[in-house]
Amino acid sequence: MxxxxxxxxxxxxxxxxxxxxxxxxxxxRWYNDEHVPALVEVPGVRTASRWVVSDVLVGTAPAKYLAFYELDDLGVLETDAYHRNRASLGPGMRREWTTQMLGAIVRAAGGAYRIDDTHMRGDGVGPATDLIAIGADSDVDEALRQVLDAADGISGWRTLTRAAGSPKIAGMMERDVTPSRLLLCAVDDVAAAAPALMASLPSGAASFAIAYERLLALPPHWPSMGLDSPERATPPPADRPPRGLA
Known part of the structure; x- marks a missing residue:
């Protein structure tokens, strides 16, 4: 299934x-081979996907890549398993490499979010090939809902509200201000979906609207494309030596 x-x-x-x-x-390579597989092993982490900017529709992209993890609930982020695997402290994980790569992050925005509303068309099976993320500080109004539910190319949408106490990333040089609300649109055709979606946004309502194409999707029963491969969907063996800084 x-x-x-x-x-x-x-x-x-x-x-x-x-x-x-x-x-x-x-x-x-680290994100696809080490970090995402480690987090998917955490109980309560349901799915994970990675995306790269393909087009800037409004404003400026907060960063080049987006990672999205669906959770049973936000309590997953307080568990020992999450903190262990996030730092690559589990068996066979490469802690030194993770420490080095977390320290290489220079731009970051996001954190933990509550799910406010979700709408999918049809059976909604599998991750979309593209994603449009819109940052705003107001809720989705009825006019925009009608566009989201009817526009060509949009297979589903979700609204999120940023939770208090969102986790921070140690070592990064800059953290961008993240809007309190996000609208995520699962898109099969950006060219078809974007015009109606952008026209329906009230003037000044969005701090950014960014189109992304999918790089990676886990668990492995999600169809994947881009940087991932069957080898990259498999955690490293326990006897693999760590790489990176000591």
Whole structure:
């Protein structure tokens, strides 16, 4: 059975992140090979996906990449398993590499979010090929809801409110201000969906609207594309030596 793009979890961990350009290639290998598989192993983490900016529709992109984790609830982020795996302290994980790559993050926005509303069309099976993320400090009004539910190319949408006490990332040089609310649109055709969606936004309502294309989706029964591969969907063996700074 496949997992829907937006499931019935009650919390989301969402980060918009970017590393120093010099380590971008290695940082993406670490994120796909080490970090995401480690977090997917945490009880209560239902799905994970990674995305890269494909177009800036409004404003400026907070960072080049977006990572999205659906959770049973936000209590998952308080568990020993989450803190252990986030730092790569579990068996076979590469702690030194994780320490190095977390320290290479220079732009970050996001954190923990409560799920306010979710709408999917049809069976909503599998992650979309594209995502539009809109930052705003107001709720979705009825006119925008009608566009979201009717526009071509949008397979589903979800609204999020940032939770108090969102986790921080140690070592990063800059943390952008994140809007209190986010609208995520699962999109199969950005060119078809974007015009109606952008036209329906009240003037000044969005601090940014960014289109992303999918890089990675886990668990493995999600169809994947881009940087991932079957090898990258498998955690490293326990006897693999750690890499990175001591």
């Amino acid at each position: 496949k997992t829907p793009m937006f499931g019935d979890g009650h919390g989301v961990l969402l980060w918009m992140l970017e590393s120093t350009p010099e380590v971008d290639e290695e940082w993406n």
